[in-house]
Amino acid sequence: MTVGVKAGLSSPLAFAHGPEWANRFAVAPLTTMQSHRDGTLSEDEYTWLVRRAEGGFGMVMTCSAHVSRAGQAFPGQLAAWDDRFLPGLARLAAGIAEAGSVSSLQIHHAGRRADSRLSGVPVIAPWDDPTKDARALTTAEVEQVVADYVAAAVRAEQAGFHGVEVHGAHGYLVCQFLSPRNTRADRYGGPLENRKRMLLEILRGIRESTGSDFQLGLRLTPERNGIPLVEARTVAADVLDSGLLDYLDMSLWDAFKETYEEEHRGRLLIEHFTDLPRGGTRLGVAGKIGSASDAAWCLDKGADFVLIGAGAILHHDFPMAALADPEFRLVQPKPREHFVAESVGPVFLNYLSENWDDYVA
Incomplete structure (x- = not known):
C-alpha cells in the first residue's frame, strides 16, 4: 500500500496544453494580503511563493490577482489589470520556474464583494445590491469585464506564467453570475444557460487569445454560495466537456464530507464530481487535505491532483514530506x-x- 500511495502522488501529470507537472500536488490559491498597496509584487509575496516551488509542489498558484480596478477585494492584493504590473509578475513567474515548478496566476474579480475604499471606484455586481452599495453592470460592462479577464490572461502569458486559473468560486463575481440570485433580463441572467454565459465567454476568450502551450484552469465551489448542487454539477460537467480547460479545481471546503443538501445525503460531495466525464481535462480537489493519506484518498476517489492550502502554509515542502512518509500529517x-x-x-x-x-x- 505504501508503494502504491507514493507512486500515485509522485507520478507526473500531463495536460492538453503546457508543461506537465512533476507530481500531483499544487499550491492552492491563498489570500495573503502581502503585496504592495498599489497591487505590485512585494518581496514577501515573491519569497513565499518561490519557497513553495522549492519545496516540491508540481504547480504553484498565486493568490487571486484582480483583473479590473473595481475588482479588488483585499488590501495588499496582487493586481493584473494593467501593464504596470508586468515587471513584478514576470519576476514571480521566473522565480517559480527557476525553482522547478509550473506557475499559474489566479485571476479574479470580487464583484459585489469588492471594497471601494481600496479600489477608489464604485462596487459593481450582476444585480443592484444596496447592502453592498453595489450597482448592476450594464450589458456592455459585463462584456468589458470578460475582456478584462482575457487581457489579464494575456498579460500573464507575456509575464512568463505557464497558465492562469479563473476564480469562479467563493461568491466572487463569476460565482455571482452563476447564482440563482442573478435574475438579469439580458443574456447574462435568468436561466442557468444565461448565468453561465459570462464564464464560458471568459474561458473561450482566454483560449483563443493565448498560445497552444498556455494552461487554463478554473476554480469552482459547489456549496456555501447559494448555488444548488445540481446546478454546480451541471456547470462542472459543461466546462469539463468544453475542451477549453486543462484542469478544473473544485474547492470543496472539506473534501471528505457529504453535501449540505438533504436530498443528496448519503454520497460524499467529492463523488458528485469525480464521476463526471472529463475527456482530457484534469480534475483537482481542495479542502482540508492535511496528510499524505488524505491526498492519496482523493486520488483513489478519482481526482487527478490535490490542491494544498493549510499544508502549504505550514510546510513549504509538504509534497516532499508526504512522499517521503505515508504517515505524514499536519x-x-x-x-x-x-x-x-x-x-x-x-x-x-x-x-x-x-x-x-x-x-x-
Missing part, C-alpha cells in the same frame, strides 16, 4: 517562529493569527 497550531522559518511574511502571519484560530499558537 500538526496545528504552530508557534509564530515556525511560520517565519517557512517564509510566511509578517502581514500574512498577522492575518492568520487574527482570523484563524488553528494556525498560530
Whole structure:
C-alpha cells in the first residue's frame, strides 16, 4: 500500500496544453494580503511563493490577482489589470520556474464583494445590491469585464506564467453570475444557460487569445454560495466537456464530507464530481487535505491532483514530506517562529493569527 500511495502522488501529470507537472500536488490559491498597496509584487509575496516551488509542489498558484480596478477585494492584493504590473509578475513567474515548478496566476474579480475604499471606484455586481452599495453592470460592462479577464490572461502569458486559473468560486463575481440570485433580463441572467454565459465567454476568450502551450484552469465551489448542487454539477460537467480547460479545481471546503443538501445525503460531495466525464481535462480537489493519506484518498476517489492550502502554509515542502512518509500529517497550531522559518511574511502571519484560530499558537 505504501508503494502504491507514493507512486500515485509522485507520478507526473500531463495536460492538453503546457508543461506537465512533476507530481500531483499544487499550491492552492491563498489570500495573503502581502503585496504592495498599489497591487505590485512585494518581496514577501515573491519569497513565499518561490519557497513553495522549492519545496516540491508540481504547480504553484498565486493568490487571486484582480483583473479590473473595481475588482479588488483585499488590501495588499496582487493586481493584473494593467501593464504596470508586468515587471513584478514576470519576476514571480521566473522565480517559480527557476525553482522547478509550473506557475499559474489566479485571476479574479470580487464583484459585489469588492471594497471601494481600496479600489477608489464604485462596487459593481450582476444585480443592484444596496447592502453592498453595489450597482448592476450594464450589458456592455459585463462584456468589458470578460475582456478584462482575457487581457489579464494575456498579460500573464507575456509575464512568463505557464497558465492562469479563473476564480469562479467563493461568491466572487463569476460565482455571482452563476447564482440563482442573478435574475438579469439580458443574456447574462435568468436561466442557468444565461448565468453561465459570462464564464464560458471568459474561458473561450482566454483560449483563443493565448498560445497552444498556455494552461487554463478554473476554480469552482459547489456549496456555501447559494448555488444548488445540481446546478454546480451541471456547470462542472459543461466546462469539463468544453475542451477549453486543462484542469478544473473544485474547492470543496472539506473534501471528505457529504453535501449540505438533504436530498443528496448519503454520497460524499467529492463523488458528485469525480464521476463526471472529463475527456482530457484534469480534475483537482481542495479542502482540508492535511496528510499524505488524505491526498492519496482523493486520488483513489478519482481526482487527478490535490490542491494544498493549510499544508502549504505550514510546510513549504509538504509534497516532499508526504512522499517521503505515508504517515505524514499536519500538526496545528504552530508557534509564530515556525511560520517565519517557512517564509510566511509578517502581514500574512498577522492575518492568520487574527482570523484563524488553528494556525498560530
